Amino acid sequence: MRWVRIEYNGEPVHGIIEGDNIALTSGNLFENPQKTGKTVPLAGAKLLVPIVPVTFYAAGLNYLEHVLEQAKAKGKEPNIPPKPDIGYRANNALIAHDEAIVIPKDATQRTEYEAEIVAIIGKKAKNLTKENALSCVFGYTIGNDFSERTWQGGDRTLWRAKNTDTFKPMGPWIETDVDLDSLETTVRVNGKETIRFATNKMLFDIPTYIAAITKYVTLYPGDMIWMGTEGHSPELKAGDVCEIEISGIGVLSNPITREQ
Amino acid sequence: MRWVRIEYNGEPVHGIIEGDNIALTSGNLFENPQKTGKTVPLAGAKLLVPIVPVTFYAAGLNYLEHVLEQAKAKGKEPNIPPKPDIGYRANNALIAHDEAIVIPKDATQRTEYEAEIVAIIGKKAKNLTKENALSCVFGYTIGNDFSERTWQGGDRTLWRAKNTDTFKPMGPWIETDVDLDSLETTVRVNGKETIRFATNKMLFDIPTYIAAITKYVTLYPGDMIWMGTEGHSPELKAGDVCEIEISGIGVLSNPITREQ
Numbered sequence: 001m002r003w004v005r006i007e008y009n010g011e012p013v014h015g016i017i018e019g020d021n022i023a024l025t026s027g028n029l030f031e032n033p034q035k036t037g038k039t040v041p042l043a044g045a046k047l048l049v050p051i052v053p054v055t056f057y058a059a060g061l062n063y064l065e066h067v068l069e070q071a072k073a074k075g076k077e078p079n080i081p082p083k084p085d086i087g088y089r090a091n092n093a094l095i096a097h098d099e100a101i102v103i104p105k106d107a108t109q110r111t112e113y114e115a116e117i118v119a120i121i122g123k124k125a126k127n128l129t130k131e132n133a134l135s136c137v138f139g140y141t142i143g144n145d146f147s148e149r150t151w152q153g154g155d156r157t158l159w160r161a162k163n164t165d166t167f168k169p170m171g172p173w174i175e176t177d178v179d180l181d182s183l184e185t186t187v188r189v190n191g192k193e194t195i196r197f198a199t200n201k202m203l204f205d206i207p208t209y210i211a212a213i214t215k216y217v218t219l220y221p222g223d224m225i226w227m228g229t230e231g232h233s234p235e236l237k238a239g240d241v242c243e244i245e246i247s248g249i250g251v252l253s254n255p256i257t258r259e260q
Numbered sequence: 261m262r263w264v265r266i267e268y269n270g271e272p273v274h275g276i277i278e279g280d281n282i283a284l285t286s287g288n289l290f291e292n293p294q295k296t297g298k299t300v301p302l303a304g305a306k307l308l309v310p311i312v313p314v315t316f317y318a319a320g321l322n323y324l325e326h327v328l329e330q331a332k333a334k335g336k337e338p339n340i341p342p343k344p345d346i347g348y349r350a351n352n353a354l355i356a357h358d359e360a361i362v363i364p365k366d367a368t369q370r371t372e373y374e375a376e377i378v379a380i381i382g383k384k385a386k387n388l389t390k391e392n393a394l395s396c397v398f399g400y401t402i403g404n405d406f407s408e409r410t411w412q413g414g415d416r417t418l419w420r421a422k423n424t425d426t427f428k429p430m431g432p433w434i435e436t437d438v439d440l441d442s443l444e445t446t447v448r449v450n451g452k453e454t455i456r457f458a459t460n461k462m463l464f465d466i467p468t469y470i471a472a473i474t475k476y477v478t479l480y481p482g483d484m485i486w487m488g489t490e491g492h493s494p495e496l497k498a499g500d501v502c503e504i505e506i507s508g509i510g511v512l513s514n515p516i517t518r519e520q
Contacts, residue, residue: 052314054312054351054352055350055351055352060416060417061416081416083415083416085415085416085417085419085420086417086419087416087417087419088348088350088417088419090315090348090477091314091315092314092315092477092478092479092480093477104475104476126425155343155345156320156321156341156343156345156347157320157345157346157347157348159345159346159347159348159473159476159477160345160476160477163476163477164476164477165386165476165477165478213419215364216364216419216420216423216424216425217350217352217353217419217420217423217424217425218352218425219352220352223352
């Protein structure tokens, strides 16, 4: 099942994709969503970010080639994480499918995509094990952990490198029926493929992260975990369009602009 | 004016402290709060965290002695931040005045308080200057950035060191009428004073942080910025009570327990 969040009469509304239409729902998405009986065409609907989380978790360095290439770019020895220490991103930076990433005037040219699968939490969870970790997951979407690498290397924290307004595209919707091991992530810049990788070939997979997190931290419905990316991105510039496809989920596409 | 958030008939409700009573309100706290006409006694009211933010900002290293003493504890040269790079904390960790901090079973003894003033954002804000930065601030409360120093030093991120459930006490309420330069922060452990410092004597003050943040990031009503702490805490253990007072705001008190 695919859940979207759209703007309808000026308000955010969740709905279920049924063929070419969206069946609108009311009630809490994670508790008691009910179809209202209204439908709108999917084509032309204004898609919103599918969820605004209570807490925005991000795994960071979680694919081997990405760790090696990030180290190489910095001229440092690679530091492969020995355990799943989770990180964070910020809600101000979220934008939806088709919305524009806006690179600030004073950013450098070193702006890059990071293609990620996102796990959306549907149930309150504490002290899960690897075996039952996925029981708290409602579904999956796609995230672009867009990054300014000069700021990432020079600032004391990742704040503007990762969390500048518009730097976190997410969507287009939440897919609830997913076979993680069969997924493939593909990125295209201006229609040309730049990378393709097995989505689930992580250093620490989703159950491992959820088990580690929930030893100390309660996850809540609407929280989400961005799971990191593989490989290395070319530098992206104003005028480019970045598409991230995860097979079985969908395509997240965002044009890139620069602040005037 | 002092704004509290309390549990009333099982729901969170904002109210204004009037003498020994709380005048309950309805409507959005930052847009159109209206007194409902109902009052309840302040004594015995179940105080909640005064706000759950959209984004939880934290300044980190922002007082000189704290930077020096943290470096000394690690046996490293102090690294005084050259500019205001903001950090983040997580909502799962928030607890209210009088609620218990629970130290996990496997934490070390190196658990410490950090006494902080918290700026609560009341208006959407982008591209503010130092001169007009405080125009977006609704009021101020008190935060305890409780930390497990062994995890802080050893993990790749600050996640469990700073964001374990219950590690972020905040309250007791939001004070809207504050003269920042006159404030003094005092901490008492089991009634005995452990530190006293000028609250506003920061490396980068609140207007400087807000101006820097809003160059790249939009602040939203309900966001909050924890401004960092001064000095060094003794190790806290189960059975201790930690009180943080900021003159003109109030006292945030929390007992400390250990997970069984």
